[in-house]
Amino acid sequence: MRPALLLPEIVLFLGGLVVLMSGSFLPRTRQWATRVVAATALVTATVLAALALPGPAEMAMEGTFTVDTTTGVARIVVALGTLVVLAMASDEISGTPRESETYALLLFSSTGTLVLAGADDLLVVTVGFLLASIPLYGLIGIARTPLSAEATMKTYLLGALFGILLLAGVTLLYGVSATTSYVELTDRLADAPAAVVGTGVMAVLGGLMFKAGGAPGHFWVPDAAQASGGAVAAFLTTVPKIGAVIAAYRLVSMLPDTVAWPLLVALLAVVSMTLGNLAAYWQTDPRRLLGWSTVSQVGYLLVPVAVAGQSDLALPSLLVYLAGYTVTNLAAFAVTTAFPDRRDLHSYRGMGRAHPWLGAALVVALLGLVGTPPTVVFVGKLTTTAAAWDAGYVWLAVLVLVNTVASLFYYLRWIAPVYAGGEPPGVLTTPRAVTPAAWSASTAVVTAALSVVLGVGAGVLWSLVSV
Amino acid sequence: MLSLIVFLPLAAALALVAVPRLGDAVSRWVWVVVAAVDLALVAAVWLRYEDPGTGRLAFEERAPWIPGVNSSYHIGVDGLSLPLVAMTAVIFLACAVFALRETDRPRPQAALFLFLQSVSLGLFVAADLILFFLFFDLSIVGMYFVIAGWGHNDAGRSAMKFFLYTFLGSLALLAGFIGLYIAAEPHTFDMVELAEQTPLAGSSLGGGLVLAAILVGLAVKTPTVPFHTWLPPAHTDAPAIGSAVLAGVLLKMGTYGLVRIAMPMLPEAWRAWAWVIVVVGIVSVVYGALVALAQTDLKRMVAYTSVNHMGYVVLAVGAAGMVADDTAQARAIAVTGAVTQMVSHGLVTGALFLLAGVLWERAGTYDMGSYGGLAGPAPRLATLFAVGAFASLGLPGLSGFIAEFQIFTGSIAAAPVTALALVGILITAALFLRALQRIFTGPTRGASVGFADLRPAELWSVGTLLVLSLLIGVLPRPLLDVIEPAAEVVVELVGR
Numbered sequence: 011m012r013p014a015l016l017l018p019e020i021v022l023f024l025g026g027l028v029v030l031m032s033g034s035f036l037p038r039t040r041q042w043a044t045r046v047v048a049a050t051a052l053v054t055a056t057v058l059a060a061l062a063l064p065g066p067a068e069m070a071m072e073g074t075f076t077v078d079t080t081t082g083v084a085r086i087v088v089a090l091g092t093l094v095v096l097a098m099a100s101d102e103i104s105g106t107p108r109e110s111e112t113y114a115l116l117l118f119s120s121t122g123t124l125v126l127a128g129a130d131d132l133l134v135v136t137v138g139f140l141l142a143s144i145p146l147y148g149l150i151g152i153a154r155t156p157l158s159a160e161a162t163m164k165t166y167l168l169g170a171l172f173g174i175l176l177l178a179g180v181t182l183l184y185g186v187s188a189t190t191s192y193v194e195l196t197d198r199l200a201d202a203p204a205a206v207v208g209t210g211v212m213a214v215l216g217g218l219m220f221k222a223g224g225a226p227g228h229f230w231v232p233d234a235a236q237a238s239g240g241a242v243a244a245f246l247t248t249v250p251k252i253g254a255v256i257a258a259y260r261l262v263s264m265l266p267d268t269v270a271w272p273l274l275v276a277l278l279a280v281v282s283m284t285l286g287n288l289a290a291y292w293q294t295d296p297r298r299l300l301g302w303s304t305v306s307q308v309g310y311l312l313v314p315v316a317v318a319g320q321s322d323l324a325l326p327s328l329l330v331y332l333a334g335y336t337v338t339n340l341a342a343f344a345v346t347t348a349f350p351d352r353r354d355l356h357s358y359r360g361m362g363r364a365h366p367w368l369g370a371a372l373v374v375a376l377l378g379l380v381g382t383p384p385t386v387v388f389v390g391k392l393t394t395t396a397a398a399w400d401a402g403y404v405w406l407a408v409l410v411l412v413n414t415v416a417s418l419f420y421y422l423r424w425i426a427p428v429y430a431g432g433e434p435p436g437v438l439t440t441p442r443a444v445t446p447a448a449w450s451a452s453t454a455v456v457t458a459a460l461s462v463v464l465g466v467g468a469g470v471l472w473s474l475v476s477v
Numbered sequence: 478m479l480s481l482i483v484f485l486p487l488a489a490a491l492a493l494v495a496v497p498r499l500g501d502a503v504s505r506w507v508w509v510v511v512a513a514v515d516l517a518l519v520a521a522v523w524l525r526y527e528d529p530g531t532g533r534l535a536f537e538e539r540a541p542w543i544p545g546v547n548s549s550y551h552i553g554v555d556g557l558s559l560p561l562v563a564m565t566a567v568i569f570l571a572c573a574v575f576a577l578r579e580t581d582r583p584r585p586q587a588a589l590f591l592f593l594q595s596v597s598l599g600l601f602v603a604a605d606l607i608l609f610f611l612f613f614d615l616s617i618v619g620m621y622f623v624i625a626g627w628g629h630n631d632a633g634r635s636a637m638k639f640f641l642y643t644f645l646g647s648l649a650l651l652a653g654f655i656g657l658y659i660a661a662e663p664h665t666f667d668m669v670e671l672a673e674q675t676p677l678a679g680s681s682l683g684g685g686l687v688l689a690a691i692l693v694g695l696a697v698k699t700p701t702v703p704f705h706t707w708l709p710p711a712h713t714d715a716p717a718i719g720s721a722v723l724a725g726v727l728l729k730m731g732t733y734g735l736v737r738i739a740m741p742m743l744p745e746a747w748r749a750w751a752w753v754i755v756v757v758g759i760v761s762v763v764y765g766a767l768v769a770l771a772q773t774d775l776k777r778m779v780a781y782t783s784v785n786h787m788g789y790v791v792l793a794v795g796a797a798g799m800v801a802d803d804t805a806q807a808r809a810i811a812v813t814g815a816v817t818q819m820v821s822h823g824l825v826t827g828a829l830f831l832l833a834g835v836l837w838e839r840a841g842t843y844d845m846g847s848y849g850g851l852a853g854p855a856p857r858l859a860t861l862f863a864v865g866a867f868a869s870l871g872l873p874g875l876s877g878f879i880a881e882f883q884i885f886t887g888s889i890a891a892a893p894v895t896a897l898a899l900v901g902i903l904i905t906a907a908l909f910l911r912a913l914q915r916i917f918t919g920p921t922r923g924a925s926v927g928f929a930d931l932r933p934a935e936l937w938s939v940g941t942l943l944v945l946s947l948l949i950g951v952l953p954r955p956l957l958d959v960i961e962p963a964a965e966v967v968v969e970l971v972g973r
Contacts, residue, residue: 326545366494366585382618383611392607392651393546399659407655411648418644426633429626472545 015070015077018055018062018085019124025051026117033110044110045096048117052093059085064477073193074131076260079477083329084127084252091249091336092120094453098340098347099241101447108152115145115152116245126221126253132180132190132214135257139176139221142250143169149246150238157237165230168220172227176217182210192264200266208269215258215278222254223247224282224308232289235301240347240450243297247304248339252332255311259328263318275316276406283309283413290420294354296346299420300339303379306417307335313394313410320401327397329475330468331390334378338387338461341375344454351443355424356435362428368451369428371458376421378461381414386464386471479536479552479602482518482562486511486569487595493588501583505576508587512570512594519566522554528962529555531969532673534604543607546658547665551604556963557736557816558601560956561729564823565601567945568725569594572718575831575938581627589626590718593619597726601733606654606666609738613650613698616727617643623719624711629837635710642707643697650694650734656687657742672741672970684746691739692754699731699787701761712780713843717834720776724783725827729819732790736812740794741970748971751798755888758792759898761785766904770911776833776843778912779826782869785901786822789884790815792895796888800972804891808971811887812964813957818880820956821946825868825877828942832862835935840924845912850921855930859917861939866909868946871902876949879957 013020028051029044036043059082067078095116103109122142129135147169151162184190186202199207220227223246235243262271286306293299314321314328345368352358362369378385381392391414399407427434464471489511493504522536529535534553542550554562572590579586596619600612617640625636658664660676660683677684697704712720740747747754765784772778793815797808835858837843852859868875871882881902888895916925931939949956 323546377618382614383607384615388611389543392655393543395651396546396655396658399655400664408652411652415641415645415648418641422637422640426625426637429622430633468543469541469545472543476545 011072012068012070015068016075018058018089019121021051021055021058022089022117022121022124026114026121029110029117030114033114036110038105038107041109042104044113045100045104048113049093049096051117052089052096056086056089059089063474069130071134073191074134075128076130077128079475080256080325080329081128083333083475084256085124087333087336088120088123088127088249088252091252091340092116092245094340094344094457095241095245095249097453098244098344098450100449102239102241102347102350112149112152112242115149119145119149119245120249123250123253127256129257130192130260132183135214135261136176136180138253138257139173139217142221142253143173146246146250149242150234152242153237153239155237161230161233161237164233168227168230172217172220175213179210179213179217182206182213186210192260196264196266200268204268207266211261211265211269211271212274214261215274218254218258218261219278222251222258222308222311223304224312225278225285225305226281228282228286228305228308231305232298232301235304236295236298240297240343240350243301244340244343244347247301247343248336251304251308251311252336255308255315255328255332258312259315259318259325262315272316272320275312276403279309279312279316279406280409281309282306282312283410287413287416287420290417293420296353296355296358296424297343299355299424300342300346303417303420304339306413307339307379309413310391310394310410311335313398313406316406317397317401317403321397323393323397323400326472326476327390327393330471331387331394333471333475334386334390334461334464337457337464338375338378338385341371341454341457341461342379344450344457345372345375348446348450348454349443350447351440356427357443358424359427359430359434360432363431365446367455368446371454372428373425374458374462375454376425378458380418380421384465385461386468387461389465389468478518478522479554480538482515482522483552483595483599483602485515485518486591486598490588490591490595493584493591499584504584504587505579508591509570509573509577511591512566512573515594516566516570519563523559523563526554526559526959531966532669534669537604542605547663547667548607549605549667550608551667551669552602552608553604554602556959556961557733557967559959560816560820561601561733562598564820565594565597565726567942568721568823568827571827571831571938571942572721574934576718577934578932586627589619589622590722593623593722600730604668606657606668606671606738609668610647610651610654613730614644614647616730617647620719620723620727623722624715627716627719628714629716630714631710632714635714639707639711646694646697646704648694649690649697653687653691653694656683656690660687668738668742675742675744675973677743678745681746681749684743685750688739688743688746688750691734691743695731695734695739696757697731698734699728699791700784701757701788701791702764702784705761705765705784708784709777709780712830713774713776717831717837720830720834721827724780724830725823728783728787729823732787732794732815732819735791735794736815736967740798740967744971744973747798748800751795754795754798755792755892755895758788758795759895761788761791762898762901766901766908770904770908773845774843775836775845775912775916776830778908779829779833782905782908783822783826785905786818786826786869788901789881789898790818792898793818793884793888796891796895797968798971799892801891805968805972807887807890809887809961809965809968810883811891812967813960814880814883814887816960816964817876817949817953817956818884821868821876821880821949824942824946825865828861828939828946829865829869831935831939832858832865835931839928842924845915847924848916849923849925850917850919851925851928852917853921854925854928857931857936861931861936861943862917863913864943864947866913868943868950870906870909874947874950876946879950879953
């Protein structure tokens with residue numbers, strides 16, 4: 011069993027339980043204590059993961075869970091990412107009726123994401139999928155607005171559908187191989203009928219795409235990003251992807267050559283990035299725009315998955331991109347939670363002149379999402395593109411670059427008003443639209459700075475993820 | 478030393494942003510002082526510079542950056558980059574002095590231009606493709622904010638067009654770089670190693686496609702016909718110092734990329750497609766001149782003459798790819814002329830855009846028809862503009878002549894067809910004389926009435942640029958001594 015190897019996951023889950031229990035007994039004014047507990051759990055998990063990172067790759071739970079560099083990086087990124095989300099939540103939901111429940115659900119969903127990231131067995135993938143998804147439904151609905159009810163419903167129905175699809179895929183693969191463990195699947199699937207294997211893999215990948223928020227399972231993302239609270243939106247567009255994309259990487263890495271999975275993943279990547287970019291074009295709500303932008307980012311993230319095993323750059327570039335995307339996307343969301351009442355791109359008019367640091371953070375974050383050097387997403391994009399080219403997928407590399415140009419336009423639609431002179435249309439009346447929320451503002455500046463620092467120090471980051 | 482030159486302005490920019498409650502006057506003077514110190518450092522480098530020889534760089538610095546993809550922080554200068562580094566430092570200092578009277582948010586403006594200075598200098602000393610790309614992209618970002626933040630008329634739209642268009646170019650460039658990286662064995666982004674290896678030699682399709690991607694990227698930035706359409710609106714709506722930097726420094730990044738990256742790293746493909754480059758050069762020269770002739774807006778006219786002048790550079794480097802045994806010397810002259818033209822165009826067009834900015838500041842229009850007899854109330858402006866116009870049209874004794882004479886001497890010997898472009902010189906002469914006549918001669922009327930002549934800051938900044946142009950025109954040897962050995966190296970590398 012070796013449960014000690016799963017210590018970070020266990021810490022997160024136990025932390026969630028403690029938060030849930032203690033939240034029930036604390037008065038509403040003292041719910042902040044649960045935030046401290048959640049933050050402690052996340053920091054502990056990060057430290058444990060960092061300590062385990064240099065160690066050799068090991069298997070836990072009878073070979074169904076891998077603890078290697080990839081899992082280690084996922085643990086650190088997920089825990090730190092959720093910590094950043096907690097900081098945003100400090101402004102938004104402190105003292106609200108559902109505070110401790112939100113923290114608990116965040117921790118449970120993070121645990122599920124980590125289970126996905128380390129899964130080396132189809133059934134563990136299923137468990138991770140459910141553990142990461144079910145708390146999300148609650149998180150989206152917790153905002154309790156008509157829009158969030160709709161978004162929850164949509165997410166839940168799609169989640170149920172894709173969950174069944176995932177299970178069906180697992181069943182098919184099990185049916186032709188009599189095993190769910192990746193170690194054994196590699197050999198057994200090679201002799202199995204390719205059509206069945208292909209169908210099963212497509213179904214499993216489809217389920218993972220729902221979790222990652224990529225085509226064809228992306229429909230819930232923009233709605234959920236728009237309708238849920240800011241911190242929750244930041245979480246659900248960022249953290250679950252980490253587990254889902256890594257799970258997809260591990261899944262395709264064990265597949266035999268009898269099915270053309272690289273082409274399938276490449277097509278999913280192209281569809282995701284193109285669709286996300288085109289749909290983001292005329293969005294007016296910044297969070298919905300970011301929601302669509304994350305759909306396109308999943309497309310870029312799938313590029314190294316498509317060339318898994320065919321280029322030495324594939325895995326490190328995927329991890330660098332994941333880490334870079336997480337910090338950059340969180341920076342952009344932190345700006346929106348700093349001004350929760352600015353829900354229109356035009357309402358950001360003059361923001362950069364009134365709040366220079368936040369303006370700079372937003373510009374760094376948005377240009378970072380485009381992939382402008384020296385932010386860390388540039389390093390990710392450069393290396394994933396190079397990996398695709400290296401593996402012979404020149405067309406995929408070119409499509410990534412073409413999509414990058416296409417994406418610039420809608421990010422610029424947001425940047426342009428930020429530095430324009432004059433007042434926003436419909437004068438900002440609420441104090442929350444004028445004065446930035448303190449925690450979110452500092453979070454935005456810190457994460458944006460981190461995105462540049464990681465880009466400039468990309469050599470160190472690269473050596474960490476390619477141990 | 479080079480790192481100090483590159484990052485000193487950036488450090489000053491960060492200080493300007495970070496230190497709270499810095500007065501406007503302090504900000505303006507910090508900018509001037511830092512630009513002056515940077516120029517002094519460049520001068521020191523120039524004095525100690527010795528030609529490093531084939532495949533080497535002077536003042537080289539190297540540190541690992543992203544070892545996973547063999548990209549390093551590698552910088553250095555040679556005869557191609559040193560003149561451009563010096564020109565960049567001069568132009569930014571001139572802009573700093575010119576902006577001493579700026580009242581519109583001087584502190585962020587100073588910070589932004591110092592940032593742009595770092596980026597521009599960094600690009601010219603970069604010896605790693607990723608480093609080059611980093612500075613290339615950041616120059617676009619910086620210029621976007623200059624145009625959008627301090628421009629006039631429809632600045633937001635022009636800035637957006639500029640950003641989208643040149644960003645498209647930069648990604649084409651990145652695609653080409655990745656192609657070079659993958660083709661190199663071992664994979665590397667290091668320019669010196671790539672020039673040594675010439676990856677893709679022997680693969681005419683791969684080499685051609687990678688060259689095409691790089692050429693498109695650089696052609697957008699240069700810009701050459703047919704990728705020039707972002708330039709006129711960007712220039713028209715940009716502030717004066719923004720235009721000066723855009724035309725003076727940023728356009729050179731395109732042509733510098735041709736001699737630094739495309740020619741040495743893809744010699745075979747360059748030779749195969751040299752005729753296309755020559756044709757693009759000729760078309761840019763003639764078309765740029767003709768369209769400039771048709772303009773009534775002074776700034777648009779100068780902008781189109783930039784297309785024309787950059788066309789000479791493209792033509793010369795294209796002709797340098799028309800390899801024949803007995804023309805090596807001629808081709809080296811053409812490349813020398815091309816680099817000289819980059820420096821000359823930077824100085825002269827920078828000066829002309831600053832003068833156009835004076836017109837806008839005083840009278841709020843660039844329309845040449847609104848002026849007349851301006852030489853009466855503003856003799857200093859008239860004199861400087863005349864010198865700038867003559868330098869731009871290639872009058873002997875000024876830098877433009879040295880550059881264009883060498884370009885045509887070399888190019889016509891290597892590829893006689895380039896003589897077609899001579900007509901460009903004629904048209905440019907006509908349009909500049911006509912502009913001089915319309916704005917400055919005749920009875921004082923329209924916007925010219927009550928026009929205040931150049932103030933000291935304007936006089937000094939523009940005057941310095943034109944005096945340098947005159948110096949190069951009269952005493953070209955110190956500059957040519959630096960460029961010539963490097964031009965011979967480029968020609969030798971293309972001939973491989």
